[in-house]
Amino acid sequence: MESVSVRNLPVKPVTDAPLAGEDAAHQDIGMAQWLAAFPHLAAVFACDGDGIRVVKGNRRFVAAAGLTRDSSSLGKIRSELLDRVSGFACSNRESDSFEMRRDGKLGPEYFLCTLGRLPTENAETPLFLFTATDRTSERAIEKNLRRELLSDGLTALPNRTGFGEEIDDRLNNSIWPDNAQFGIIAIDLSRFSRVNESLGPMAGDELLITVAKRLKSSLRQGDVLARIGGNDFAIFARLNNGLSDALHIVQRIREALSSPIRLSDLQIRVDCAIGCALSVDLNDDPDDVIRKAQAAVKIAKRSGKVEIYRNGVLKEAQRRFSIESRLRDALAQGGLTLAYQPLIHLPTGEITGFEALARWNDAELGNVSPVEFIAVAEESGLITPLGRWAAYEAAQALARWDAKFGQPMPVGVNVNLSPIQMARDDVGAMFEEALRYSGIAGRRMTAEITESAIIADPDKARKLLVALKDLEMSIAMDDFGTGFSNLASLHSLPIDILKIDRSFVFSMLEDRDKAVIVRTILSLAESLNLKVTAEGIETQDLALALQKMGCWQGQGYYFAKPMNETDAFDYWRARWNFETI
Structure with a gap:
């Protein structure tokens, strides 16, 4: 049979006329x-x-x-x-x-x-x-899908969205006394990532399920427990007696998590950070109270204590978020600069080098303090690209100075290393690349590390320092005296310079105890054949006193504040071979 395309069939115009036989059909129906x-x-x-x-x-x-x-x-x-x-x-x-x-x-x-x-x-x-x-x-299908959307598949607890709906239901459909208020208790499992890394994700899931069961056992009737993040839980609680009720729940949480949890053949003790936020009245926005509790738990992670939200904490958290967002853009678009503070050889007054310090002037935030944006960078993980940028830029600055001078200058640059960057990044490869790209000799760069970086992982720190020494770089221990270094670590690690923290130097002429600490550090350094740099020299009297004590090098506002690359080069040219303090 020959096939006929539908397109070739004749098309008749549609009319309002009834179909044949329509009236007759209707008569009998x-x-x-x-x-x-x-x-x-x-x-x-x-x-x-x-x-x-x-x-x-x-x-x-x-x-x-x-x-x-x-x-x-x-x-x-x-x-x-x-x-x-x-x-x-x-x-x-x-x-x-x-x-x-x-x-x-x-x-x-x-x-x-x-x-x-x-x-x-x-x-x-x-x-x-x-x-x-x-x-x-x-x-029924919609209800099941909605349940899946509003609950956590692992623990069967409400998720972040479901938590909000549960709170709205409690607030709108329960009878509340006139003086009642509600609170949000945020809980962050401190070492959950280590369990995942060491034992695998299955063990991590088992830990979360067990923790959820224990937290649920600590609830009162009417309280709501939710899993609002990977290792973050939250509790909505009715507070008839204000803060005392919230602290009572916190105590029950600690008791529930006090005994170790068995995973495979191991017993894991669960540590958690707890932050609380209380509503002013029942008309408060629950989402706002949740954000306040999460801001409090971030502080609790640093303090190690239960934190109650205080006015201003949320604004601080919002500013940290703004700083993180703007810093990410600044790193991508070259919005940061390095400032250089001179390092002065105290016996002769010569400039031996500069410490490179990150500076940031943002179009929206203005001048952001390094203390503020470096802390945010460490918390967010941006410290790794920030540290790499600083190392590359400092090495390139040395190369540009050499080009201006016509030959290698007799100065070096110190670059600070964050403990978090040391833990997460291949710092040895980073400095090797920075030196290779700029054509600078390793002996002209110094890595400044803190005591806390060594204490956190001594073996890894030792391997890193050995890798830096292979590049012929110098190593300075920054803020010496404020941590817990011992003689054994100083003797075994390839450290060249101790930097005395400015908190000891700044007031040592007026504070006898500070002067004794400075003398002790100088004596210790001499016995270990280490050089010493004193930070925070702001007067000529301090410079002369440290010179008499035998301190090798100093830096501070008495000599110069941190300056941009061009001004630093001009400063060195003006003081070249200048030999008086």
């Missing part, structure tokens, strides 16, 4: 037959002086409504339907749709209902066609 053809509940209602009545219903409607076939009584039809039909009859609308619920044998049933006006040319009583489609299965 009654209302009952039309209604029986519907695959769902259907009925015709009438509205007259007796009110709303059922004219005819199909078999499905009769069974659902509890009617007999020959009855026009409304029977068990819910008053809601009667009200809907009555309201529709009094309106001017041609159609309407709504959903109805009824209690079935297996639980609630849901129906999508429609109402429409029937032609009344030959009838004095208005007639309305009613249909109802069973949507119970669809609603």
Whole structure:
């Protein structure tokens, strides 16, 4: 048979003329037959002086409504339907749709209902066609999907969105005393990442499930526990007695997590940081209180104590977020600069080098203190690209100075290393690249590390320092005297310079104890064959006193404040071979 394309079939214009035989077909079909053809509940209602009545219903409607076939009584039809039909009859609308619920044998049933006006040319009583489609299965699917969207699949607790809905439900549908308030308790598992790294994600999941069960056991009736992040939980609590109730719950949490958790053959002790925020009254925005509790828990992670939200903490958190966002852009777009503070050889007054210090002047935030943005960089992980940029830029600055001078200058540059960068980055490879790209000899760069970086992981720190020494770089221990270094570590590590913290130097002429500490550090350095740099020299008297004590090098505002690259070069040229303090 030859196939014919649909496109080639003749198309006739559509008209309003009835189909052939249509009138004849209608003559023998009654209302009952039309209604029986519907695959769902259907009925015709009438509205007259007796009110709303059922004219005819199909078999499905009769069974659902509890009617007999020959009855026009409304029977068990819910008053809601009667009200809907009555309201529709009094309106001017041609159609309407709504959903109805009824209690079935297996639980609630849901129906999508429609109402429409029937032609009344030959009838004095208005007639309305009613249909109802069973949507119970669809609603069950929607309910299950919603449950999945609002709950955590691992612990079956509410997630962040579900937590908000649970709080709204408690606030709107519970009876609260006049003086009642609510609180949010945020909980952060401190060492969860180590469990994941050491034992694997399955063990991490098992730990979270166990912690969730224990936290749930510490709740009171009406409290809500949720998992709002990877290792973050939160509790919504009614507080009839304010802070004392919140602290009581915190004590129960600590007791619940006090005993070790067994994972495989190991027993893990769970440490957590806890932050609390209390509402002023029941009209407070729950999301705002949750953010305050999360701000408090961040402080608790640093302090090691339970923290209660204080006014201003949220603003600080919002500023840290702004700094992080703007800092990310600044690193990508070259928005930071290095300032250089001279290092002075105290016996001769010569400039031996410069310490490179990061500076940031943002278009929106203005001048941001290094103390502030470096702390944010360490917290957010941006310290790694920041540290790399500083090392590369400092080496390039030396190369540019050499080009201006016409030969290698007799100065070097010190670059600070964050303990977090040392832990996460390949610092040895970073400095090797910085030196190679700039063509600078390793002996002209000094890495400044802190005592805390060595204490955190002595073995890793030793390997790193050996790698830097292989590049012929010098190593200075910054802020010496403020940490917990011991003689054994100083003797075993390849350290060249001790930098005395400015807190000891600044007031040593007035404070005898500070002067004794400075003398002790100088004596210790001499016995270990280490050089010493004193920070915070702000007067000539301090410079002369340190010179007499035998201090090798100093820096401070007495000599110069940190300056830009051009000014630093000019400063060195002006003082070249200048030999008096």
